Amino acid sequence: MIDTTTAEQRWLSALWPFVRAHLPPAPSRVLEIGCGATGGFVPAMREHGHDVVGVDPAAPPGPGYQQTEFENHKPTRPVDAIVACTSLHHVNDLDQVLDAAAAALAPGGVLIVVEWAYEKFDEATARWSFERLPNSGEHGWLHSHRELWLAAGQPWHTYLDAWAQREGLHSGHTIVRALQARFHTRLLTEAPYFFPELYPTSVTHEQAAAHRGEIQATGIRYVGVKP
Numbered sequence: 001m002i003d004t005t006t007a008e009q010r011w012l013s014a015l016w017p018f019v020r021a022h023l024p025p026a027p028s029r030v031l032e033i034g035c036g037a038t039g040g041f042v043p044a045m046r047e048h049g050h051d052v053v054g055v056d057p058a059a060p061p062g063p064g065y066q067q068t069e070f071e072n073h074k075p076t077r078p079v080d081a082i083v084a085c086t087s088l089h090h091v092n093d094l095d096q097v098l099d100a101a102a103a104a105l106a107p108g109g110v111l112i113v114v115e116w117a118y119e120k121f122d123e124a125t126a127r128w129s130f131e132r133l134p135n136s137g138e139h140g141w142l143h144s145h146r147e148l149w150l151a152a153g154q155p156w157h158t159y160l161d162a163w164a165q166r167e168g169l170h171s172g173h174t175i176v177r178a179l180q181a182r183f184h185t186r187l188l189t190e191a192p193y194f195f196p197e198l199y200p201t202s203v204t205h206e207q208a209a210a211h212r213g214e215i216q217a218t219g220i221r222y223v224g225v226k227p
Helices: 007-022 042-047 094-102 121-132 143-154 156-167 172-180 203-212
Strands: 028-034 051-055 081-083 106-116 184-191 219-225
Touching: 007 042, 007 106, 028 042, 028 094, 042 051, 042 143, 051 106, 081 094, 094 106, 094 156, 121 143, 143 156, 143 172, 156 203, 172 184
Parallel strands: 028 051, 028 081, 081 106
Antiparallel strands: 106 219, 184 219
16 A cells, blocks of 8 residues: 655654643643644644644744744743644754743643654664665655765764754753753653654554664653643
8 A cells, every 4th residue: 555645744643642642631722832834733733622823933824823933932821731843952042942831831731742862863773764765755854864974975973973063953862851950750751763754664663673672762752741
């Protein structure tokens, strides 16, 4: 059977059960940091009865979206939950964004985070992922890394570190430490990350490879509560 969905659709579909499980009961007020051009989880949260605002410079036009950086968004009143899906590792000022998130949440409010620990993306994990990239269809970010690494002729760790420095990425360790400094941790776990780009390789296949020690689990799932 041919998969006609995009990598982004596979990603959102796989992550939605995690996000939904940790949202407060509807109706609740929710912000999504970095909802992206397609709205991220905003449509799904609305369908389940939540009052949601998606914040992103590239957010879709229309009600319920704010086309701005999250740190510039000023909620009219505190929210019950904030969702941040792979939107923290590339922000300019992580502390500023997380301070803004803490300020926007009501006491007892929930922060639901999906993130990436780029520093765990070692050569074994890279090779495993590159070997499973489809030859047709979308040409995604992993395709680009495979081509750029081969063209660079460098050891993988040298290539990755240089790329992360150019992009100004925050490590997973830095993100988790900053989260735990502001919120009470309810959940922190590793998870698969690359599977949306590797169809038909699934989240289950990636998880199994990590359990066998063949690759690193580079994804982060975090749920925190505002004191």
